[in-house]
Amino acid sequence: MSDTAAALEATGLGMSYSRRRAAVLEDCFFRLPQGRICALVGPNGAGKSTLLRLAAGLLRPTSGEVTVLGRTPAQARERVAYVAQSKPLHPHLSVADTLRYGAVLNRAAGRWDQQAAERIAYGDEGLDPAAKIRTLSGGQRTRVALALAFGKRAELMLLDEPMADLDPLARRQLTGALMSAATEQGTTIVMSSHVIAELESSCDFLFLVAGGRLRLGGEIEEVMSAHTLLTGTAALDTSQQTVIEQRPVGRGSTALVRSHGEPVGEWLAERPTVEEVLLAHLANTEAPPLLTEDATPESVQSAQRTRSQENAA
Amino acid sequence: MTAAGTIQFRIDRRSGVATYWQIVQQTKQALRLGLLQPGDKLPTAREVVEATAINPNTVLKAYRELEREGLVEARRGLGTFVQASLGATTSLDSPYRTDLEDWVARAHEGGLDQEDMTALFDSVLNKHFPQENS
Numbered sequence: 001m002s003d004t005a006a007a008l009e010a011t012g013l014g015m016s017y018s019r020r021r022a023a024v025l026e027d028c029f030f031r032l033p034q035g036r037i038c039a040l041v042g043p044n045g046a047g048k049s050t051l052l053r054l055a056a057g058l059l060r061p062t063s064g065e066v067t068v069l070g071r072t073p074a075q076a077r078e079r080v081a082y083v084a085q086s087k088p089l090h091p092h093l094s095v096a097d098t099l100r101y102g103a104v105l106n107r108a109a110g111r112w113d114q115q116a117a118e119r120i121a122y123g124d125e126g127l128d129p130a131a132k133i134r135t136l137s138g139g140q141r142t143r144v145a146l147a148l149a150f151g152k153r154a155e156l157m158l159l160d161e162p163m164a165d166l167d168p169l170a171r172r173q174l175t176g177a178l179m180s181a182a183t184e185q186g187t188t189i190v191m192s193s194h195v196i197a198e199l200e201s202s203c204d205f206l207f208l209v210a211g212g213r214l215r216l217g218g219e220i221e222e223v224m225s226a227h228t229l230l231t232g233t234a235a236l237d238t239s240q241q242t243v244i245e246q247r248p249v250g251r252g253s254t255a256l257v258r259s260h261g262e263p264v265g266e267w268l269a270e271r272p273t274v275e276e277v278l279l280a281h282l283a284n285t286e287a288p289p290l291l292t293e294d295a296t297p298e299s300v301q302s303a304q305r306t307r308s309q310e311n312a313a
Numbered sequence: 314m315t316a317a318g319t320i321q322f323r324i325d326r327r328s329g330v331a332t333y334w335q336i337v338q339q340t341k342q343a344l345r346l347g348l349l350q351p352g353d354k355l356p357t358a359r360e361v362v363e364a365t366a367i368n369p370n371t372v373l374k375a376y377r378e379l380e381r382e383g384l385v386e387a388r389r390g391l392g393t394f395v396q397a398s399l400g401a402t403t404s405l406d407s408p409y410r411t412d413l414e415d416w417v418a419r420a421h422e423g424g425l426d427q428e429d430m431t432a433l434f435d436s437v438l439n440k441h442f443p444q445e446n447s
Contacts, residue, residue: 176363180363184359201332202367
């Protein structure tokens, strides 16, 4: 990797489609280091697609900014592939024509890899090169759209709900192909989904978006280990734990917490699953957001350092 | 490639067992069964992720763990190779196995059923090797 700029970095990023309607994204700060495979999760309408379209340079933010591989989205376009949820392709072209079209459009950048594109499109019981796009199923169109992204040899792939239309076999094959590209070329991948189970084993980084704001961000291991599932009958000491969600169980309760110290009293402490952590944050939108250091923009980190130095002085 | 010498990992996403640990366990199992012998090559990270669709770092983490335990060795630019076998301790005539057979027979006479024994055995293992299964 020639530069160490973040794959994505957003500061105060906000987007509203109309002045009369509430913002779709509001005041988002985050950073995605290069070489990560990142799950972008959140409920329907949370702002996932808007975030990806902003990063792809298809939308202009109404506040704040996003940089892609250290540049503006427009400057980075040659190095980025964006696969939209609707997979817009020319319906009257054949699969082979579509790849040829991709080759022509990317020739100027000198990056097109015809073999990589064909492996995705035709390999593993793939598509008929002569088939017209309009005759393809949703999952087959996904295959063509991903073939274009691979052919482009993008350093950053932004994939909006890439697995939604795929049958389990195609899902496994195409995810495998994505992981293989990431291993060989260090490609950074962002995949959105509202089903975390679909992404959990392939991703190592996570952004949770809900209600237009970033709730969680960071390496999955690190985000998960910041949380503990406590079960017991004692009262929770809220000076030691931030309670994300608490539910009565029998005569006691079970609580998902972020710990700042040892829980007081007799608590059974367990490691929550990824799904439990995400659901708890979706249920409680008042919970303070958590961004790990890796996921925090450089500018915010230095501001935090200055502030803590001032406080110390 | 599924030619002789290549092992394939089966990842169970619902087992609750960490993915890297499943790879570690399955490699050890292959060593115990003699499917892998010293000198054999493990599949590359790229081959594993292509077949299983898991994150490449998970494979690397598993291989590092196997290396730490002295079971495999990474040779730069060549791949990861088996260094030690795990056959001796679990073979049919191992003294540990004979001891365990005796113990199971006695526990059965004492009224323990299979589930009781599994629970007891697990709790003793967890006491001796805390954290390792998470």
